[in-house]
Amino acid sequence: MKQTCLILLLVLNLQIIVCCGPFEYLNDGECCSMCPPGTIVFKHCTRDFVTTCKRCPDGEYIEHPNGLENCLKCKVCDQELGLQAKHVCTYTRNTICGPREGYYCTDSTCQMGRKHKTCPPGEGVKVKGTQFEDTVCEVCPQGTYSNNDSSTQTCEKWTVCKEINKKQVTLGTATTDTVCEEETSHTGKIIAAVIVPVPVLVLVLIIAGAVLFKCNTKKWKPSPSVDNRHGEAEMGQPASQTLLERSVETEDSNKDQTTASSG
Structure with missing residues (x-):
């Protein structure tokens, strides 16, 4: 029972x-x-x-x-812990947190974020950091360089001077690029040698020209006869006409003297 x-x-x-x-x-x-x-x-x-x-x-x-x-x-994503809201809280769904830009989650639930490691000069990024993985760095191989701290930049190749028609001055290192400079041809050197004293040559030519001009001015000063002709012309009698009249008067005078001697 x-x-x-x-x-x-x-x-x-x-x-x-x-x-x-x-x-x-x-x-x-x-x-x-x-x-x-x-x-x-x-x-x-x-x-x-x-x-x-x-x-x-x-x-x-x-x-x-x-x-x-x-x-x-609703869950709060703490920025001081390297977090930010990936999905904002609603009435039917809780907040979903994710790492801030440049950070990654230290666990699968992303309770805290940590800043991505930066690669120092001489090293570049081999693998970029993600939301759940840190940055992986590597020493720059021969022929490449990196000159700053970065969590995203890879090693860059040295500049090849010949490819840009320049000559090499200094070979690159793990932290510096190759230094190049412009090529200067023999013709360029000759032109440069000629061009340098041009200002002096120009000055000499200017002075010589001034001296010659002054000398020519003195040499070509008008003669008195020309001045007389010029003066007569100014009085209203053309120079050519005055000379003609003088010639006629001279001939007439000679004729009178000949007639007088004959008589």
């Missing part, structure tokens, strides 16, 4: 436990309908009324159907 009662009690208890459906919850012996994601119970159901729900306040959330009376607090 005792065994039968125990079995009945177990059956009755089992019936009480499993009587609610997958989207119901048990409250005071009643199977109440759960509230949907983003909401919680405002009033539990009774025999006469169904469950009353309300939405979660700002900064809180509920991701699944529930019979809870309080929402959950």
